Amino acid sequence: MKTKLVLALLATVLAGSATAQVKPEDAIKWRQSGYGFMAWNMARIKMNVEGGNYNKEEVIKAANAIQAIANSGMGALYLPGTDKGKGWEETRAKSNMWTEKEKLGKAAMAFGKEANELAKVAANGNADAVEEQLGKLGGTCKGCHDDFKAKR
Amino acid sequence: MKTKLVLALLATVLAGSATAQVKPEDAIKWRQSGYGFMAWNMARIKMNVEGGNYNKEEVIKAANAIQAIANSGMGALYLPGTDKGKGWEETRAKSNMWTEKEKLGKAAMAFGKEANELAKVAANGNADAVEEQLGKLGGTCKGCHDDFKAKR
Numbered sequence: 001m002k003t004k005l006v007l008a009l010l011a012t013v014l015a016g017s018a019t020a021q022v023k024p025e026d027a028i029k030w031r032q033s034g035y036g037f038m039a040w041n042m043a044r045i046k047m048n049v050e051g052g053n054y055n056k057e058e059v060i061k062a063a064n065a066i067q068a069i070a071n072s073g074m075g076a077l078y079l080p081g082t083d084k085g086k087g088w089e090e091t092r093a094k095s096n097m098w099t100e101k102e103k104l105g106k107a108a109m110a111f112g113k114e115a116n117e118l119a120k121v122a123a124n125g126n127a128d129a130v131e132e133q134l135g136k137l138g139g140t141c142k143g144c145h146d147d148f149k150a151k152r
Numbered sequence: 153m154k155t156k157l158v159l160a161l162l163a164t165v166l167a168g169s170a171t172a173q174v175k176p177e178d179a180i181k182w183r184q185s186g187y188g189f190m191a192w193n194m195a196r197i198k199m200n201v202e203g204g205n206y207n208k209e210e211v212i213k214a215a216n217a218i219q220a221i222a223n224s225g226m227g228a229l230y231l232p233g234t235d236k237g238k239g240w241e242e243t244r245a246k247s248n249m250w251t252e253k254e255k256l257g258k259a260a261m262a263f264g265k266e267a268n269e270l271a272k273v274a275a276n277g278n279a280d281a282v283e284e285q286l287g288k289l290g291g292t293c294k295g296c297h298d299d300f301k302a303k304r
Contacts, residue, residue: 021199030192036185036240037221040178040229047173061224068220069189072213077192088188088240 024079028087031077034069036088041066042138045122049131056125063122063130066137070115075108092150104148111140176231180239183229186221188240193218194290197274201283208277215274215282218289222267227260244302256300263292 041062048059083095097104114137121133193214200211235247249256266289273285 022195026192026195029188032240033185033188033192036181037189040182040185041224043174043178058225061220065220065224068213068217072193072217073210088184 022077022079024082024085025087027077027079027082028085028091030087031074032087032089032091034072034074034077038066038069042134042141045118045130045134049127049134054127056122059122059125059130060119063119067115067119070112092152094148094150097148100147104144107140107144107147111137111144114140174229174231176234176237177239179229179231179234180237180243182239183226184239184241184243186224186226186229190218190221194286194293197270197282197286201279201286206279208274211274211277211282212271215271219267219271222264244304246300246302249300252299256296259292259296259299263289263296266292 045059045062048054048062078093078097080098082091083093083098085091114133118130118133118137121129197211197214200206230245230249232250234243235245235250237243266285270282270285270289273281
């Protein structure tokens, strides 16, 4: 009995966070939500830089949201086994996300770096610089999708 | 022809942002995404304060994500007519969101205030204070849901 308890406690400690209690369908829904919300913010920054009607405050809010989501630790939502399953919809995460860890890590790092940079550039308010940085961020999205997200 | 062009330009300017170009189904999906992502972050802060295994860094990331989403200007996603329609799922926004503007504005202000406060409290790292502030934030969520979100 005592051994079981110790093992259970150890498992909790090793988990290092509360993710062990998360249901797979919630994890999938929550990560789809993160990307969905970033999609809005990418879209409205794009509309601002292309529309000839640049709203600095809106771009800052959008870039800050992307940055905070990018830095939120969404990796914790890729629970083992969640290469299959339905959140808002069937996941399109490919199973190599769980095997090509080094490649995935590099992609995630690049994404975080460009998201942080976008927030900085947005604060400065130069539409051309924001457009350029949005392109760099979008490149890291696309790279990761090409490698790790199934096509429809 | 010229009058039409001027009117079109005027409409763009009056919109004051790029929301005029947004499809209703996207607006609904994106707002559902914002709430969905906040739900994860609320849930993991709760697990941290209740689990006896407080991870300050995780709580800060979660609180920062909630704050950035709360301050992102999601009101722009409540396009006229989007009290009906499907994003990830059928919207549960009640039509009084578009009529009881003062009441809604107060609810949104309270939510933003408590979200900003949570990020501050999380940075300080006191689990008890975070738990108390999470309760205050949750109260503003519930208040708004009770008034403006249809039950399942």
